[in-house]
Amino acid sequence: MRYDAAQIEVFEGLEAVRKRPGMYVGSTGERGLQQMVLDAVGQAVNGALAKGGGRIDVTLTADGGVRVADDGPGVPFEDPGDGVTGELGLESLLTSLRTGPEPSGRHIVFLAPLGVGLFVVNALSSRLTAEVRREGTHRVQEYARGVPLAPPTTVGPATGSGTTIAFWPDAEIFETTHCAFAVLAERLRQVTFLNRGLDISLTDERPGGGTRAVRFQFPDGVRDFVAALATDGLGASPDVIGFEREDPRMAGTMEVALAWHSRQKSVHSFANSLATHEGGTHVEGFYDGVAAAVSAYARKRELLTAVDPGPGAERVGTHLSAVVSVKLDQVEFRGATRTLLSNPPVRTCVGDAVQEHLGTWFDEHPEQATGIVEQIIRDRPQDHHHDCHQG
Incomplete structure (x- = not known):
């Protein structure tokens, strides 16, 4: 992906999302925040289910961010490039507003009603960090309000594989950046009941109540x-x-x-x-x-x-x-x-x-x-x- 005038359509889409966030996440209150978190988790859940299941760890971090980590094969930053599957690499998912029909199929899980994707999560975050551990390499890319600061960078070797998205909802857009732990926990619990291959944890590291964590896995669905x-x-x-x-x-x-x-x-x-x-x-x-x-x-x-x-x-x-x-x-x-x-x-x-x-x-x-x-x-x-x- 080039970082020049060819990106103009990306920035137009970005500006539209930031100007009218309610159109994309339904609210600039807590409901919109929940939508963002569930969109990020949904990407990880669908990746895990595509290979039969997996572990997803969701963390509400002490500095007001949200981190979603999975143990999948790691979503490559680059598009597959075959022009046939229509699959997108992680960088395209983060910088392109999806057009056309939504992904469909009985194996696709909808975590939230709107299903807006990672582009909107990125656009409505003051910063976002994407990490991929894949084929022995650990790569990272940083964003500020939806704009990539640099191409993906290799930061070292990787143990294991997976994708991690960490984002900080933009306080200039949202009335609150505080997600209710109980509401998120209940939705993640439901999704784990309904998809028995999943193992999902939710950890709250925010100050005020001490760290709390729940983990869900239901073999009998x-x-x-x-x-x-x-x-x-x-x-x-x-x-x-x-x-x-x-x-x-x-x-x-x-x-x-x-x-x-x-x-x-x-x-x-x-x-x-x-x-x-x-x-x-x-x-x-x-x-x-x-x-x-x-x-x-x-x-x-x-x-x-x-x-x-x-x-x-x-x-x-x-x-x-x-x-x-x-x-x-x-x-x-x-x-x-x-x-x-x-x-x-x-x-x-x-x-x-x-x-x-x-x-x-x-x-x-x-x-x-x-x-x-x-x-x-x-x-x-x-x-x-x-x-x-x-x-």
């Missing part, structure tokens, strides 16, 4: 998620029913887990790891499948007669904790907020799979199944409020 939802530290975990399935009809995969317990219901849904707070076709399919399995079991055990109506979604969801996660090659959202999934085939695919797997579990656990189904049949719809919350 969304089953672990539901176990945590259902117990929340309150006693023994209930039986968690879970499965994964690929379905070509929806061009993607699903991972579903659920458990009935004594607490109020809590159904969380995700599309490519992005929380879909308003639900959508995957949630509709989930309730279709649960209701069909409950009705079929009730009729088989003569808990319902042939003419009795089966329970609807408002009844089967009582005292239910569940996670419905789909990963699709092409995700379609309704509206600009990306909180409502609209892919039509997903409803049928998830419904069929839930009905089949839950029906099998009922048959294999008749005593528990009868207790669950009898309680659902006994409950009258008017006894319950619609207290389901998504996301």
Whole structure:
């Protein structure tokens, strides 16, 4: 990359981002900061998942910066240069505003709704340092408010491999440069539940409260998620029913887990790891499948007669904790907020799979199944409020 007049389009893009930051990160308050951190982490997460998993360490540094380090192969600073894959090197990611369609595919994880990329993180930071450990060499490049200070420099040999991005949100742009540890921790915990190959840590070194750190790794994926939802530290975990399935009809995969317990219901849904707070076709399919399995079991055990109506979604969801996660090659959202999934085939695919797997579990656990189904049949719809919350 040359550092002369040929860079003029880069600086025009840079000026646009710095003039209207809210267009790119949604806010110049804490929400915008969270978006920046999650964009930097998202780059590392997608790199790790491309090779099956990996470790990512996120640090809120004592001097107000954020450091995201991974143990991947190291993203080269230069573009691959084949003109075929469309892949970009790290320097291009940091200095080019992405145009055209977003990367897509079931293996792409969305950590934040806007997905603006490293260029915007760089543009809205007073300084940024990119480090790559790759093929035995440690290289570094420094930026000031989005502008490279020099070409990438070799600083010595490297032990291991990986990419580290450290940035300091620009206090001239943001109303605050303080990220809430708990909010970040909860989102990273969710992403780790939904992608079992990941090992993510979050460390807070900022003055005032002493260093605190959390680390997340969940080998059982969304089953672990539901176990945590259902117990929340309150006693023994209930039986968690879970499965994964690929379905070509929806061009993607699903991972579903659920458990009935004594607490109020809590159904969380995700599309490519992005929380879909308003639900959508995957949630509709989930309730279709649960209701069909409950009705079929009730009729088989003569808990319902042939003419009795089966329970609807408002009844089967009582005292239910569940996670419905789909990963699709092409995700379609309704509206600009990306909180409502609209892919039509997903409803049928998830419904069929839930009905089949839950029906099998009922048959294999008749005593528990009868207790669950009898309680659902006994409950009258008017006894319950619609207290389901998504996301």
